[in-house]
Amino acid sequence: MKIDKERLAMLKEIMALDFSALELNLYLDTHPRDQRALALHNEYDRKLKELKGIYESKYDFLTHKNISECPWEWIKDPWPWEIDYEMGGK
Amino acid sequence: MWIYEKKLQFPAWVEGCDLNIAKLLFAQYGGPDSELSAGLRYITQRYNMPIPEAKAILTDIGTEELAHWEIIGTLIYKIVDRATPEEMIKAGMGPHYIQHGRDLYPHDAAGVPWTAAYIQAIEDPITNLHENMAAEQKARTTYEHLINSTKDRGVIETLSFLREREVVHFQRFGEALRLVQEYQERMKHYK
Numbered sequence: 229m230k231i232d233k234e235r236l237a238m239l240k241e242i243m244a245l246d247f248s249a250l251e252l253n254l255y256l257d258t259h260p261r262d263q264r265a266l267a268l269h270n271e272y273d274r275k276l277k278e279l280k281g282i283y284e285s286k287y288d289f290l291t292h293k294n295i296s297e298c299p300w301e302w303i304k305d306p307w308p309w310e311i312d313y314e315m316g317g318k
Numbered sequence: 319m320w321i322y323e324k325k326l327q328f329p330a331w332v333e334g335c336d337l338n339i340a341k342l343l344f345a346q347y348g349g350p351d352s353e354l355s356a357g358l359r360y361i362t363q364r365y366n367m368p369i370p371e372a373k374a375i376l377t378d379i380g381t382e383e384l385a386h387w388e389i390i391g392t393l394i395y396k397i398v399d400r401a402t403p404e405e406m407i408k409a410g411m412g413p414h415y416i417q418h419g420r421d422l423y424p425h426d427a428a429g430v431p432w433t434a435a436y437i438q439a440i441e442d443p444i445t446n447l448h449e450n451m452a453a454e455q456k457a458r459t460t461y462e463h464l465i466n467s468t469k470d471r472g473v474i475e476t477l478s479f480l481r482e483r484e485v486v487h488f489q490r491f492g493e494a495l496r497l498v499q500e501y502q503e504r505m506k507h508y509k
């Protein structure tokens with residue numbers, strides 16, 4: 229399923245940021261005192277929260293933990309496996 | 319607890335309709351070294367880990383594996399979605415089509431259903447972590463076999479991402495193993 233260009237670009241940016249934060253999360257699990265990694269993790273996390281907020285108010289919920297209008301917005305298509313990611317990471 | 323996020327970890331894409339690779343991708347959906355085995359193995363093993371670093375890494379990698387399971391499911395879904403039953407049967411997916419249609423099902427590339435016998439949890443954290451390191455290597459090799467079996471650029475790019483994750487997981491489990499060994503060494507002196 230095609231989604232509009234601007235939305236796809238923002239979604240991919242969220243996915244990339246989220247992945248960076250997760251990679252640092254795993255690294256920090258076994259290096260909990262690494263201050264550089266911690267600072268980087270916190271920076272990504274801050275950017276991510278901001279971007280997710282914009283995406284959720286503009287397009288669609290990322291989790292059900294949102295205040296919805298009627299009808300319940302969480303069920304909106306498309307679901308992640310249906311989206312056409314157009315050449316993926318590029 | 320877990321919460322679903324309405325996004326994939328990686329923008330999984332397919333170029334064409336390579337049904338042969340769709341059939342083989344079931345190795346990672348419901349095979350012995352699949353993402354499903356990995357996720358359930360780590361999440362099951364975490365309860366008796368002796369140090370917080372190990373509880374965290376098993377929880378977090380286990381969770382990530384379920385996101386990889388979703389990526390494999392997405393690749394298969396996207397390929398099969400474009401196929402007719404005749405095409406599926408011609409590509410060797412006849413048995414899958416007859417029993418599951420275009421739905422996913424946790425079986426391996428040969429149709430053998432997933433079983434908990436693929437995974438172990440045996441309390442000893444050293445033993446468990448060694449199993450996990452071996453599992454990551456087996457998954458890496460499976461991805462290499464899969465990458466060698468298709469020309470679809472989307473599938474190759476997506477599988478390359480997943481292959482790299484196995485390398486990182488192996489590294490993190492190795493670090494957790496070292497931390498557990500150091501912890502056990504320290505504990506000996508207090509006895």
Ligand SMILES: [Fe+2]
Binds near residue numbers: 457483
């Ligand atoms: Fe893994």
